[in-house]
Amino acid sequence: xxxxxxxxxxxxxxxxxxxxxxxxxxxxxxxxxxxxxxxxxxxxxxxxxxxxxxxxxxxxxxxxxxxxxxxxxxxxxxxxxxxxxxxxxxxxxxxxxxxxxxxxxxxxxxxxxxxxxxxxxxxxxxxxxxxxxxxxxxxxxxxxxxxxxxxxxxxxxxxxxxxxxxxxxxxxxxxxxxxxxxxxxxx
Numbered sequence: 001x002x003x004x005x006x007x008x009x010x011x012x013x014x015x016x017x018x019x020x021x022x023x024x025x026x027x028x029x030x031x032x033x034x035x036x037x038x039x040x041x042x043x044x045x046x047x048x049x050x051x052x053x054x055x056x057x058x059x060x061x062x063x064x065x066x067x068x069x070x071x072x073x074x075x076x077x078x079x080x081x082x083x084x085x086x087x088x089x090x091x092x093x094x095x096x097x098x099x100x101x102x103x104x105x106x107x108x109x110x111x112x113x114x115x116x117x118x119x120x121x122x123x124x125x126x127x128x129x130x131x132x133x134x135x136x137x138x139x140x141x142x143x144x145x146x147x148x149x150x151x152x153x154x155x156x157x158x159x160x161x162x163x164x165x166x167x168x169x170x171x172x173x174x175x176x177x178x179x180x181x182x183x184x185x186x187x
Contacts, residue, residue, distance in 0.1 A: 005043040008033045009057070012050050017095045021051055021102055048112035051103055055116050058093075058100045065089040075139040076181050078130075083156055083180040084173065090160045091169040097160055124149065131184075140184045151183035 011033030015024050026047055030037055044050045066085025071077050090097035104120070107113035128145035135142040156176050163169065 004035065004039060008035050008040055008043060009050065009053055011035075013054055013096075016051065016054065017099055020099070021047075021106060046112075048110070052113065052115050055100060055103045056119065058096055059119065061093070061096075062086055062089045075134045076185070079152055079181050079184065080177045083153060084177045086153060087156055087160070087169065087173045087176060091163070091173070094160075094164060101157075101161070138186060141186055143184070148184050152180045155179065 008029065012024070012029045015028045015032055019028070024047060026037060026040060029035075029047075029050065030040060033040070040046075040050070044053065062085055064085075065088055066082045069084050069088070070081035090100075103113060103116055107116040107120075124145065127149065131140065131145055131148050134140045140148070159172060159176060163172065166172070
């Protein structure tokens with residue numbers, strides 16, 4: 001049996017990657033997927049609903065990649081696996097990462113994309129609580145989560161926005177992973 005919802009998502013992704021969020025229309029997605037407009041709206045609230053579903057799937061791919069490389073639940077391992085997962089996923093899926101970033105940034109000004117901000121907030125709340133517990137145990141330097149988060153993943157995000165011309169990311173990934181931990185470690 002055909003999973004019509006997934007078929008629509010699969011058809012929408014290349015269009016979003018090519019045209020961006022603003023440039024993509026429901027008509028584009030309808031044409032590419034062969035679905036009716038009614039079918040698209042049956043599964044999604046519109047273009048924003050499709051984009052949110054794709055953003056959530058991309059976020060899940062990053063999380064899955066981070067979990068795949070994680071060896072333990074120790075703070076160092078969790079920080080480095082998260083950063084490595086982001087870098088490996090994003091360098092292997094550059095266009096998807098750029099679309100992911102476009103949606104993340106656009107969500108701050110587009111109320112239809114609020115569910116993306118809600119997911120980000122939930123993730124940050126969980127991470128902040130974990131980080132504060134690590135700080136209380138002496139594993140990491142005590143600092144507010146927004147600062148720690150910026151130190152941990154900020155350099156990687158900056159690298160990912162600028163590295164499009166590079167073909168080998170191995171050395172950069174290793175350096176960014178180690179520096180992410182060094183930036184918050186008490187050692």
